[in-house]
Amino acid sequence: MxxxxxxxxxxxxxxxxxxxxxxxxxxxxxxxxxxxxxxxxxxxxxxxxxxxxxxxxxxxxxxxxxxxxxxxxxxxxxxxxxxxxxxxxxxxxxxxxxxxxxxxxxxxxxxYPEVELGDVSGFKVTRYSADITDEDIDKMIETLRKHQATWEEVDRAAAEGDQVDIDFTGTKDGEEFQGGKAEGHTLELGSNSMIPGFEDGIVGMKAGEEKTIKVTFPEDYQSDELKGADAEFAIKVNKVSEQKLPELKKPFFQKFGLEKGGIKTFQKEVKTNMERELNNALKAKVKSQVMDQLLEANEVDLPKALVANEIQVLRNQMMQRFGQQPKDFDPKSILPDTMFEEDAKRRVALGLIVGEVVKSADIKPEAKAVRKMVEEIASTYEDPQEVIDYYYSQRELLAGIESAVLEDQVVEHIVKQAEVSEETATYDEIMQPKA
Missing domain, CATH: 3.30.70.1050 (Trigger factor ribosome-binding domain)
Structure with a gap:
């Protein structure tokens, strides 16, 4: 040859x-x-x-x-x-x-490009800690109750938190515009799912009442025709319903897999799940800081083929979230490459950089850490041992866990060389950070 x-x-x-x-x-x-x-x-x-x-x-x-x-x-x-x-x-x-x-x-x-790693000793990382209070647990239980709530029709004026069934027609300069009309639309007041002023205009209306409200579309609205535009909506309320939360009794607990025990047992179960989610979120905060600084410290030429592959992976993930698509659905026209390009480039760059860290520091996934991660995943199922056995019998699944563990070890490897500070936060600050 x-x-x-x-x-x-x-x-x-x-x-x-x-x-x-x-x-x-x-x-x-x-x-x-x-x-x-x-x-x-x-x-x-x-x-x-x-x-x-x-x-x-x-x-x-x-x-x-x-x-x-x-x-x-x-x-x-x-x-x-x-x-x-x-x-x-x-x-x-x-x-x-x-x-x-x-x-x-x-x-x-x-x-594949040659990756020359920059110095990580100047990295600054903040480790956060947070406790879960009784108030946090109560708030979480209320959130779970709302997810299981039912709606009961009432004969009174609509208030924030109620659900309304409405017909509406939107006009701009006296002309109807595309997407501005609906019949039998269900809306929860206070959800902020409509443009500013729309939901506020319905508060106080009763079933059978009609009203025209004036609103202004946001400057960043997706339709160029309506960005910043003044408009009117003719609204008719068909029905007002209020939320009915389930009682904290056995039928409610059973929906979350708790067959025995009362409120105390349920609170303990909720706290365990919250602790798991909190620990994951705390790890993610550190990881995010490390990855951001790795990108800043290392310029990498990106192979176009890898970026294109990653774009397709991200597109497929979004299509799976959409569920079943119609036969004439064209993914690339509805979900163009530009939607995913920035994220794809970041993921490819980090993959190359992290791979070089693994190689240069000779990091290998620790068996104990792999086992721990599998057990954490399995703990959320009815038969944890069955899930553990399944993971260890499927090479592809286990390889995914090993990859995640390897990434965690890379983060810890870099944190050991970085300047680390400690901060205390609340559960909500960690789980629901402000934009």
């Missing part, structure tokens, strides 16, 4: 590869002979079809298959020989593929 390599620009490389004709033709001949043993053609017994006829009938397909395999195999052998690490799949351009001729093709691809 003959190989030559050149740098075209930045991370892009071009390999020109030549494979002797004997290698290709020999493999084609071998496969045709193997196929001839099992082929049935009218007029011939099984295994007795002349090779010439087999070649006429199946030669083109076998050649295409063999050439594809030879190109793939020889590309990676050449990359290994030239000590280059391809980032993503190569673009293959055949130069010579004729029967009896040496196979020659050009592979254009990007390589």
């Amino acid at each position: 003959q190989v030559s390599i050149e740098t075209t620009s930045g991370l892009e490389r071009r390999l020109t590869i030549g494979v002797p004709a004997d290698t290709v033709e020999g493999e084609i001949e071998k496969r045709l002979k193997e196929a001839a043993k099992n082929i049935r053609i009218n007029g011939f017994r099984k295994g007795k079809v002349p090779l010439k006829i087999v070649k006429q009938r199946y030669g083109a397909g076998v050649r295409q298959e063999v050439v594809g395999e030879v190109i793939s195999r020889s590309f990676y052998e050449a990359a290994q020989k030239e000590d280059v690490k391809p980032a993503g799949q190569p673009s293959i351009q055949p130069k010579q593929m004729g029967e009896g001729q040496d196979l020659e093709f050009v592979a254009t691809f990007e390589v």
